[in-house]
Amino acid sequence: MKHVLVIGVFNVLHPGHIRMLRFARECGDHLTVAVQSNKTSPQTIHVDEKLRLDGVLSNIYVDKAFITEKSVEELVQSLKPNILVKGREYENRENPEEILLQEYGGELLFDSGKASFSSLDLLEKEFQADAGYHIKLPYKYMERHGIDSSQLDSYLNKVSELKIAVIGDLIMDEYIICDPLGMSQEDPTIVVTPIDQQLFIGGAGIVAAHAAGLGARVNLISVTGNDQMHDQAVEILTQADVNINLINDEHRPTTLKQRYRSKGKTLLRVSHLHQSDINQKLQDQLIEQLEKIIGDIDLLVFSDFNYGCLPDAVIKKMTEMAKNHQIYIVADSQSSSQIGDVSRYKDISLLTPTEREARIALYDHNSGLVVLAEKLRQKSNVKNILLKLGEEGVLIHAGNNKSSEEPFLTDRISALNNSPKDVSGAGDSMLITSAMILCIGGSIWDAALFGSVAAALQIGRLGNKPLKLQELQVAVKI
Incomplete structure (x- = not known):
């Protein structure tokens, strides 16, 4: 027997x-698989050894499998296989081990299979950024507005000149792959095992990181707990400059999601999270x-995510402070439930609610x-509104100071990415990018275009990753 x-x-x-297992089994009469233990290579192991062993044993080509802490050479010396198959x-x-x-x-034989990826490739594929190849610019919209x-x-050459303050709820986003x-035998519950996880900055944190990634000088002001997530946030934000x-x-x-x-x-x-307002002392700070x-x-x-960081x-x-210094003001107030009122932001230049938030x-x-x-617009006395419509794009609604007969102007941009990967974070990227374009003198139509492109880039990848100026330049084909 081989x-x-x-x-x-x-x-x-x-x-x-x-x-590879099929190839190995075809090379002999009995296939033994040694599964490396958790202690062997902790940097590359993301699943517990017992679960990995169960997975191998479930394969029809495997006759025997066991967990080992031994090296390849030690296993060859002790088992003396007729054939050792490697990738x-x-x-x-x-x-x-070939000498032994x-x-x-x-x-010593090498797998003749054509698959060229590893388990880590599968895990990391979720987090790979889409390069924006699915973005389709709204050329007719651009023609209508002379863009x-x-x-x-x-x-884009001017945005790096901006100095920005971002204030609001900082959030940490954890993606657990x-x-x-299968299905639990005790009750109708789906059972999964965690393979990998990755942390991203969210909320006001990613808004600030986007602005910094586009070249602006950015200050983030927020309230956090005194915990590990605070430390993780500081590390990510420091790296984002x-x-x-x-x-x-x-x-x-x-806040952790x-x-x-x-x-x-x-x-x-x-x-x-906690949704209660911060106390007066923290408000003053x-x-x-x-x-x-x-x-x-x-x-x-x-x-604003309505988690208590920004009381009325x-x-x-x-x-009032910003207006006294003639500073441009924009806001986004997200409502995950019935909590939240975007109209409490008054007399500002830009508001970016979803349709649902506006209706609430x-x-x-x-x-x-x-x-x-x-x-x-009338209730808030805001100059411009970008009404986010999800997969239907964005409605641009602007006050028209040039005509009393037509007090407002409206247009729409359809969603620019037809292959979204993760829609969370689209609103944050639209908010900051459109605000920056307005602040350097662009029209609301210019701002909505850049905001839509930024959102399309963001939903093309998993997790919140700071935008880069070069990404926008490539996406608009400059």
Whole structure:
């Protein structure tokens, strides 16, 4: 009987593994697989050894499998297989066990399968950014508003001159990639096992990171807990070149949102947060932080998730301060439930609600989109509204100071990315990019175009990753 041995980690039993196991089994009469233990290579192991062993044993080509802490050489010496099969990637490397095999007539063969990826490739594929190849520019919209490539070029060259303050709820987003195990036998529950996880900055944090990635000088002012997520946020924001002004609240955690995903879909979201308003002392500290930099900023951005960081009194005071210094003001107030009122941001230059957020603020579930946007514009006395419509794109609603007969102007941009990967974070990228274009002198039509392109880039990848100026330049084909 010819014995064949395969040794590996087997995080996820993917098609490449199956082809190799089939090849190995065809090389002999009995296939043994040694699964490396958790202690062997902790940097590359993402699944517990028992689960990895179960996965290997479930394969029809495997006759025997076990967990081992031994090296390849030790296993060859103890088991003395007739054939040792390794992946093709090892063919041009040094394989010291080959000498041991030759001593007793054993062979070293390399997998002839054509799969060229590993378990880690499968795990990391979720987090790879889409390069924007699915973005389709709205050329007819650009023609209607006289937008050409030379204008786009000049705007992008100016955004790095901006000095920005972002104020609002900082959020940490954790993506937990899972392998489905099946349905529970006790109750109708889907059972998964975590394979990998990755942390991203979210909320006001990603708004600030986007602005810094586009070249602006950015200050972030927010409230966090005194915990590990705070430390993680500081590390990510520092790498993004954001000036950090975080105030600790001992009575609340840093907001953490966890997304459990499998096969490219989100199975479950878990939020760890407090939604009560911060106390008066913390409110005063937030205002003091803005007072320190108010004379040296061009743009004030409110990134409000209604988790208590921005009570009405803070918004009112900060808005007054910014107006006294003739600073451009924009806001986004997100409502995950019935909580939140975007109309509390008044007398500002840009508001970017979703249709649902606008309807909640106005208690209006019947009006058409244009009427809805105009009602919100009048209630808030805001100059411009970008009404986000999800997969239908964005409605641009602008006040028209040139004509009393036509008090507002409206247009729409369809969604520019027809292959979205993760829609979370689209609104944040639209908010900051459109605000920056407005602040440097662009029209609302220019701003909406850039905001839509930024959102299209963001939804083409998994997780919040700071935009880069070069990405926008490539996307608009400058």
